[in-house]
Amino acid sequence: MTGDIDVKQYPEHFFYGAIRLDLSSAKKANISRQNFTVVPRHWYIDAWFICKECNEEFCWSKEVQRFWFEEAGTYVWAHPSLCRDCWLKHQERKQLRKQYDSLIGKALESDSPAVLKQEMLGTINRIEELSTKSLPEQIMQNRRALTNQLNGRNPIQ
Ligand SMILES: [Zn+2]
Structure with missing residues (x-):
């Protein structure tokens, strides 16, 4: 797997359901702080989703991802279904x-x-x-x- 080297090869199933990803501003993750069993998240990537409740588009930012996966201990496969509000x-x-x-x-x-x-x-x-x-x-x-x-x-x- 080359996802840990080239962000363009990043496995998109970590962002399943995203309508858009901004690969150009992706940030490398510190995988030693992540909670994963087999595959870590090598990259944090600004990703846009449609909120399941209000149907508005929202951005799940790379900063928030870093917080979830390196500070809060959230399992690496998680992603949001609702906007912040x-x-x-x-x-x-x-x-x-x-x-x-x-x-x-x-x-x-x-x-x-x-x-x-x-x-x-x-x-x-x-x-x-x-x-x-x-x-x-x-x-x-x-x-x-x-x-x-x-x-x-x-x-x-
Ligand atoms: Zn919403």
Whole structure:
């Protein structure tokens, strides 16, 4: 294999799905810092992908690649499917969803504090803002239930 010598021969399957690569600015990798089993990534190459969520084109830069594969310990075959904005939204949504899952049962109890119900509504609304699809039916039902509970009684008892 000559991929470690001539960047033009670089195996493109490391950039599977890329719509464009800028070979002219490629940077040599320090493979001793990489996490690989058989084949390391010899080159970091600016590569453009289409984000799976917003369908916009984004650049996965050689600097970010170096960080992933030499600092963060990411396995060499990885590549991104989301642009940075969508990735950040995705992370926040995941975090909020965990919060929702752990607190919704408590929040729905009829005698739980109104402030917890309100916070849960805020969490649900934020998850909705961050989502490209509509919320699962179960979450919408729970939102209606919380709203009804809050409207149906004086929160200060
Ligand atoms: Zn995106």
